[in-house]
Amino acid sequence: MSNSNFTRRGVLKTGAIAGAGLTLPTYLRAQESGFTNAPTGDTVTLGFNVPQSGPYADEGADELRAYELAVEHLNGEGDGGMLNTFSSKALDGTGILGKKVEYVTGDTQTKSDAARASARSMIEKDGAVMITGGSSSGVAVAVQALCQEAGIIFMAGLTHSNDTTGKDRKANGFRHFFNSYMSGAALAPVLASEYGTDRKAYHLTADYNWGYTTEEAVRSSTEAMGWETVNAVKTPLTQTDFSSYISPVLNSGADVLVLNHYGGNMVNSLTNAVQFGLREAEANGKNFEIVVPLYSRLMASGAGANVKGIYGSTNWHWSLQDEGSQAFVKSFGEKYGFPPSQAAHTCYVQTLLYADAVSRAGSFAPCAVGEALEGFEFDGLGNGPTLYRAEDHQCFKDVLVVRGKENPQSEFDLLEVVEVTPVDQVTYAPDHPQMGGADASLGTCNNGA
Amino acid sequence: MDQFIVQILNGLDKGSAYALIALGLTLIFGTLGVVNFAHGALFMLGSFCAVIMSRILSASHEVAVPGETDFLGNPLTRDQPYVYDWFGEAAGATIVDWAVPISILFAIPVMIGVGFIMERGLIKHFYKRPHADQILVTFALAIVLQEVVKYFFGANPIQTPAPDAFAGSLDFGAWLGFEPRTIMYPYWRLVYFLFAGVIIAAVFGFLQFTTFGMVVRAGMADRETVGMLGIDIDKRFTFMFGLAAAVAGLAGVMYAPIVAPNYHMGMDFLVLSFVVVVVGGMGSLPGAVAAGFLLGILESFASMPWMVDRLPGINQIIIYLVAIIILLTRPRGLMGRKGVMED
Numbered sequence: 151m152s153n154s155n156f157t158r159r160g161v162l163k164t165g166a167i168a169g170a171g172l173t174l175p176t177y178l179r180a181q182e183s184g185f186t187n188a189p190t191g192d193t194v195t196l197g198f199n200v201p202q203s204g205p206y207a208d209e210g211a212d213e214l215r216a217y218e219l220a221v222e223h224l225n226g227e228g229d230g231g232m233l234n235t236f237s238s239k240a241l242d243g244t245g246i247l248g249k250k251v252e253y254v255t256g257d258t259q260t261k262s263d264a265a266r267a268s269a270r271s272m273i274e275k276d277g278a279v280m281i282t283g284g285s286s287s288g289v290a291v292a293v294q295a296l297c298q299e300a301g302i303i304f305m306a307g308l309t310h311s312n313d314t315t316g317k318d319r320k321a322n323g324f325r326h327f328f329n330s331y332m333s334g335a336a337l338a339p340v341l342a343s344e345y346g347t348d349r350k351a352y353h354l355t356a357d358y359n360w361g362y363t364t365e366e367a368v369r370s371s372t373e374a375m376g377w378e379t380v381n382a383v384k385t386p387l388t389q390t391d392f393s394s395y396i397s398p399v400l401n402s403g404a405d406v407l408v409l410n411h412y413g414g415n416m417v418n419s420l421t422n423a424v425q426f427g428l429r430e431a432e433a434n435g436k437n438f439e440i441v442v443p444l445y446s447r448l449m450a451s452g453a454g455a456n457v458k459g460i461y462g463s464t465n466w467h468w469s470l471q472d473e474g475s476q477a478f479v480k481s482f483g484e485k486y487g488f489p490p491s492q493a494a495h496t497c498y499v500q501t502l503l504y505a506d507a508v509s510r511a512g513s514f515a516p517c518a519v520g521e522a523l524e525g526f527e528f529d530g531l532g533n534g535p536t537l538y539r540a541e542d543h544q545c546f547k548d549v550l551v552v553r554g555k556e557n558p559q560s561e562f563d564l565l566e567v568v569e570v571t572p573v574d575q576v577t578y579a580p581d582h583p584q585m586g587g588a589d590a591s592l593g594t595c596n597n598g599a
Numbered sequence: 600m601d602q603f604i605v606q607i608l609n610g611l612d613k614g615s616a617y618a619l620i621a622l623g624l625t626l627i628f629g630t631l632g633v634v635n636f637a638h639g640a641l642f643m644l645g646s647f648c649a650v651i652m653s654r655i656l657s658a659s660h661e662v663a664v665p666g667e668t669d670f671l672g673n674p675l676t677r678d679q680p681y682v683y684d685w686f687g688e689a690a691g692a693t694i695v696d697w698a699v700p701i702s703i704l705f706a707i708p709v710m711i712g713v714g715f716i717m718e719r720g721l722i723k724h725f726y727k728r729p730h731a732d733q734i735l736v737t738f739a740l741a742i743v744l745q746e747v748v749k750y751f752f753g754a755n756p757i758q759t760p761a762p763d764a765f766a767g768s769l770d771f772g773a774w775l776g777f778e779p780r781t782i783m784y785p786y787w788r789l790v791y792f793l794f795a796g797v798i799i800a801a802v803f804g805f806l807q808f809t810t811f812g813m814v815v816r817a818g819m820a821d822r823e824t825v826g827m828l829g830i831d832i833d834k835r836f837t838f839m840f841g842l843a844a845a846v847a848g849l850a851g852v853m854y855a856p857i858v859a860p861n862y863h864m865g866m867d868f869l870v871l872s873f874v875v876v877v878v879g880g881m882g883s884l885p886g887a888v889a890a891g892f893l894l895g896i897l898e899s900f901a902s903m904p905w906m907v908d909r910l911p912g913i914n915q916i917i918i919y920l921v922a923i924i925i926l927l928t929r930p931r932g933l934m935g936r937k938g939v940m941e942d
Contacts, residue, residue: 203746205863207754383904386915390858390867393609393788394902394914398602401781417756417859425785425857427768432780452859454758468670483671560677562670 185515186301186598187277194249194514196221196501197278199269199293200307202257205414206285208448209493213283213307214255215486216494220501223481224251231481232502235474235530240509247508258284262292269293273300279514280305282500285493287311287360294323301598303516305500308493310412310444312363315544317586321595322516324523324543326503327496328576330360331584333443333463334367336549336571338375341461345406345439347376352404354395354419356411357384364410366584368443372408380404385415392419396426405433408441416442417452424456445552447491450564457554457564464550466495466532467567475532489562499531503538517595535573541580543592549576601772601781606899608771612788612857614895615795616642619850620868621875621887622802623843629819629882630836633722634730636737639869640744641844644713645851646860647748648706649759653698656682697762699856706852707845714844718837741865749862756859761787765856787856794853798846799888805842806884815839819882874922880935890933894918 189195198217201210222228226243233241245251254276256268265284272278281297282305284290290309297304298320306314306325310333315325341349351372355361361384369379380403385395396419399407407428411419423429423440431438445462468479468489478498482490490498507522508514524540533547551569558564581588620642627635659678667675683691694701721740725733760766765786772782806812818825818832825832851860858864875894879886900906901917925932 203749203754205754205861207749211753381904383907384911388867390864391613393612394606394899395904397605397609397783398904400783401601414756414859414861417758421758421859422857425766425768425787427780427783427785430767431783448755452755452758454760456758479670489670559667559675560669 187279189249192249193252194246195278196253197272197281198253198283199256199258199281200283201260201285204260206260209285212491212494213497216498220498221251221253224505229481232474232478232531235477237529238506240506246505258289260286262288265289265293266296269296273302280504283307287314290314291318294320298322301596303519305504307497311360312584315542317590319542319592321592326500326545328465328549330364330367331578332549332576334371335576336463336551338371340551340569342375349377349406350380350404351377351406351408352380352399352402353382353408355384356415357386361410364443368408390418392422396422405436406439412444416449420453420456458556460554462552464492464552466492474530515597517597520595546573546577548573601777605782607896608784610896610899611792614892615792616850616854617872617875617895618888618891619795620847620872621891623847625876625882625887626843630839633733636734637741638847639865640741641847642851642868643865645706645848646855648709649699649702649852649855650757650860652702652705656695656698702852706848710845710848711841714841718840745862756861758859759855761856791853874918878922878925878932880932883934886932886934
């Protein structure tokens with residue numbers, strides 16, 4: 151008769167513990183490394199969470215192109231792009247800390263819940279050590295909060311709402327893209343000098359987070375210049391025909407229409423405004439004017455000839471002549487056959503900034519990376535000298551005021567830069583009321599595990 | 600008063616689109632008994648017929664621009680449409696400019712074909728299945744169609760302008776004795792409204808005054824008896840499906856300059872058009888048209904800043920509120936046949 155040490159109860163107990171351990175998310179099993187998804191082999195995985203379906207799928211596709219290019223450059227392939235112009239020389243084309251960069255992608259669908267699900271999957275199943283991307287502020291805020299909980303660095307893509315680095319700022323989240331406050335601060339002086347200080351504005355605002363902060367920023371900046379806001383109307387995000395919203399503008403006493411719309415909303419509302427003759431109209435003895443606070447080339451191409459002469463702001467434009475922008479446009483243009491969008495630029499730069507911070511910190515640990523990014527000053531990435539401010543993880547750099555070009559030379563040549571607003575003019579205090587006031591806090595950085 | 604007139608005008612063009620889509624929907628429901636959730640996708644396909652036609656007419660070859668360079672510093676080339684080469688610059692430019700109206704000629708056979716393929720290839724297999732199955736399969740088809748369009752044309756709206764001759768706005772206020780430029784109405788929306796009127800009149804005329812139409816109406820009233828008279832009513836109903844698809848497609852073609860075509864526009868119209876059909880009365884053609892205009896105008900009024908300030912969100916729920924009231928008080932809809940939806 152054999153004697154065994156196994157008992158039925160013992161086997162069940164061990165099995166239950168092992169099963170529970172296996173079902174735990176990856177990031178809770180990384181205790182031994184000290185942080186979530188610590189890379190162990192000779193590769194490191196980044197998670198690119200972009201809209202591959204839904205209304206911003208075109209922006210998402212351009213973001214993904216930029217990420218692929220960034221990975222290529224980090225791994226020493228291609229012409230190196232902005233690695234050659236970046237002021238920090240910590241990256242040498244051998245991956246990140248000697249580990250080859252690999253990536254996984256997720257589809258945000260421009261829906262917060264879908265974006266969180268795809269980010270969670272990349273963290274838990276694919277072992278992504280950093281999440282980046284997105285083309286909507288709602289998504290950015292939601293994914294940033296998830297990354298904070300999971301102990302992952304989030305490098306935001308295209309997100310323009312004040313809240314991302316304002317009231318919803320997080321220690322693990324970083325934004326290179328500019329924000330609504332900066333758009334208002336850059337645009338207002340140009341608008342005042344072009345259209346005068348005695349103007350009456352009518353706002354149409356997309357009824358969600360980004361719309362509110364953009365309206366607030368543009369209102370307060372233009373009112374400080376002497377403009378009056380006669381009305382501000384929220385429009386549903388799903389609206390396609392804006393005629394019911396546009397026609398009352400003519401008789402409202404306003405002489406400027408501000409369209410706080412993005413993407414398809416902007417294309418349609420601007421088209422409707424032009425169709426209803428607002429651009430030829432006169433009010434209060436002045437020419438009626440239209441302003442679009444946040445412009446993108448992809449949107450401008452959707453709106454066609456309607457954008458001609460209309461002012462707005464943008465984070466970056468391919469026509470910039472600095473060395474960094476030229477290097478990026480060359481790499482991107484030669485690989486894909488057309489110039490990159492501002493969404494592509496910010497995503498490419500965020501990837502390089504993350505890789506550089508890891509290299510300078512000598513660690514993938516989120517808190518070490520965060521520390522390396524906080525207060526980091528750099529140049530050569532297309533926006534001139536830039537600061538990643540420690541207090542709110544927002545990049546501070548010059549802002550471009552642009553205007554729809556009257557005589558475009560090509561299908562990409564739709565916007566012209568009319569002013570590069572210096573960074574000092576768009577800088578604000580970390581506890582600015584539009585940014586969540588004194589209550590806004592990064593919290594503490596989370597290494598996860 | 601001027602705002603009252605403005606909102607009625609705004610409601611007319613949206614109401615025209617609702618009426619045209621709902622007309623097709625109710626035609627299909629009345630003849631084939633199918634609840635076609637892919638009908639919005641047909642509207643979207645119609646508007647992409649305008650996009651395709653304007654791309655065909657603008658098909659270009661590259662011409663070098665001496666002394667200029669592109670964004671990479673290479674010699675600049677500019678696109679020259681072939682129609683410029685074939686018909687001269689002035690005539691070529693006019694042809695490109697009139698792409699949307701020209702698209703009508705392209706859209707009619709294409710949409711009838713699409714409707715025919717949809718009905719014969721898929722929907723006929725679901726005639727004897729419950730309405731829930733029909734809704735599921737047509738809804739799935741709508742998703743497939745919009746994803747196919749997104750694959751080829753991208754997710755961003757594509758600007759498809761009206762001919763320059765219709766680019767401006769009519770000063771309606773000056774006509775009616777108001778201050779100049781208080782009531783402006785874009786010419787193209789006026790064209791759309793008139794176009795919708797012609798299409799609706801043509802469909803009614805076809806059903807009312809042709810033998811084919813008479814048989815179809817008889818089939819709608821009593822399919823079995825018509826079948827027993829030796830008439831192949833199925834074939835005629837298939838044609839009606841194609842006709843309904845063409846009506847939705849034409850509504851889409853002409854709508855392209857009003858709202859830039861995008862892959863999702865069918866879904867935006869679908870649900871509202873269903874509400875229009877329910878309010879008008881399932882299977883009732885005059886009901887669909889009347890409810891289309893009625894709800895278009897109501898929606899327009901509900902979107903006035905004055906209304907939204909007092910009742911936030913009213914612009915988004917007004918149509919559904921009306922639908923609830925109608926369903927509670929008169930389930931067969933405004934002009935529905937007695938007994939329909941009332942059992």
